[in-house]
Amino acid sequence: MRKLLKSVGVFAITIFLLLNVVSAFHAYKFTHFFDRGSTTITKPEHMIGWQKAKAILFGINYTKLPITTTPANPYQTFSVATSGGYKLEGWYIPRPNAQGTVIMFHGHGGNKSGPVKEANAFHDFGYNICMIDFRAHGNSAGNICTIGFKESADVKAAYDFVSAKGDKNIILWGVSLGAATITKAIVDYPDIKPAKVILEMSFGSLTDAVKGRLRIMHLPLQPFTALLTFWGGTEQGFWAFGHKPEEYVKSIRVPVLVQWGKLDQRVSQQETEEIFKNIPSRQKRLVIYDRSGHQSLLVNETEKWMKNVKLFLEEN
Numbered sequence: 001m002r003k004l005l006k007s008v009g010v011f012a013i014t015i016f017l018l019l020n021v022v023s024a025f026h027a028y029k030f031t032h033f034f035d036r037g038s039t040t041i042t043k044p045e046h047m048i049g050w051q052k053a054k055a056i057l058f059g060i061n062y063t064k065l066p067i068t069t070t071p072a073n074p075y076q077t078f079s080v081a082t083s084g085g086y087k088l089e090g091w092y093i094p095r096p097n098a099q100g101t102v103i104m105f106h107g108h109g110g111n112k113s114g115p116v117k118e119a120n121a122f123h124d125f126g127y128n129i130c131m132i133d134f135r136a137h138g139n140s141a142g143n144i145c146t147i148g149f150k151e152s153a154d155v156k157a158a159y160d161f162v163s164a165k166g167d168k169n170i171i172l173w174g175v176s177l178g179a180a181t182i183t184k185a186i187v188d189y190p191d192i193k194p195a196k197v198i199l200e201m202s203f204g205s206l207t208d209a210v211k212g213r214l215r216i217m218h219l220p221l222q223p224f225t226a227l228l229t230f231w232g233g234t235e236q237g238f239w240a241f242g243h244k245p246e247e248y249v250k251s252i253r254v255p256v257l258v259q260w261g262k263l264d265q266r267v268s269q270q271e272t273e274e275i276f277k278n279i280p281s282r283q284k285r286l287v288i289y290d291r292s293g294h295q296s297l298l299v300n301e302t303e304k305w306m307k308n309v310k311l312f313l314e315e316n
Helices: 002-030 049-058 116-124 152-164 177-188 206-216 224-236 245-251 269-278 302-314
Strands: 076-081 087-093 101-105 128-132 170-175 196-200 256-261 284-289
Touching (some): 101 116, 101 152, 101 177, 152 170, 152 177, 170 177, 177 196, 177 245, 256 269, 284 302
Parallel strands (some): 101 128, 101 170, 196 256, 256 284
C-alpha cells in the first residue's frame, strides 16, 4: 500500500512539473515576437508529426507582422522613446482645422496598419490621427510583449508626443490589447488627461485573456488558465493575476464608449459588462454589435460603427 501511494505521489508530481514546464514555454511564446526572418514559422494547419507535437509542448513561434496598409491621407512617420528606452514608430496624420486628435492603439500581434480604416474614418470626422506600434510590434523596438502591463509607457509616449504638438481635445481609442493598455496607462500616469476614451473589445483581466486564448485553441481552461497566467507574469516580472482592466477603468472619469461584438470568442459579455459597470463616468455608453466577433467592428458593421462613434464624438 505504501509503495502504491509513493508511486501515485511520484506520478502526480511528475504531471504537475510537466504541466508547469509546458505552460512556461507557452507563456514565453505568447509574450515574445521574433523579428521577421529570424525564425521559421509553420502554420498549425500545415504541421505534421514532430512539428505538431513540438507546438503542443512548447508553443508556436510568432513574428512581428509587416506593415501592410497605410493611411488614405498624407501622413508623417515619427519615432518616440518610452521612459524605459524603447523606440516606437508611429504615424501622424494632420487634418486642417482639426476638432481634436485621436490616438490609436492596435491589438496583440498586430501593428498600426491594422486599424487604418478606423483612422481614415476618424480623419473624415475632422480629427488629427496619431497611430503607434506597441513595443515588440510592427516597426517598433523590442521583442517582449507584457499584454498591456508595461505597454502603458507606450501610451504615455504617444500622448506626450501629441501634447507637445499643442494638440487639444485628445481622444484615446484602442482595440483589444490597445483598449486594455489605455485603461492601465490612465492609472499609471495621472497626467494623461484625455477628453474622451473609446474601448473596443478589452479583456477584463489577464486571466480572462488567457481563457479567451485557450477557448479558441480548444484547450481545457483548467489548470492551464492559472498556470499560463502565473508564468506569463513571472517571466516578465509582474503579478499577472492583478493585471485587471476591469479595475483600472475605475480611474476613468471622462466620457467613455465601450464597444463589443456578440460573437466574440476571446472576450466575453461578462467581461465587457463588468468593465462598463466599473466606469465611474456618468457619460458612458455600451454598444453591442450582434453580427461581429473579435474583429474590426467598423469593417464588419460599418453603418452601426460610424453612427455610434460619430454620435459619441459630437456629444458634449
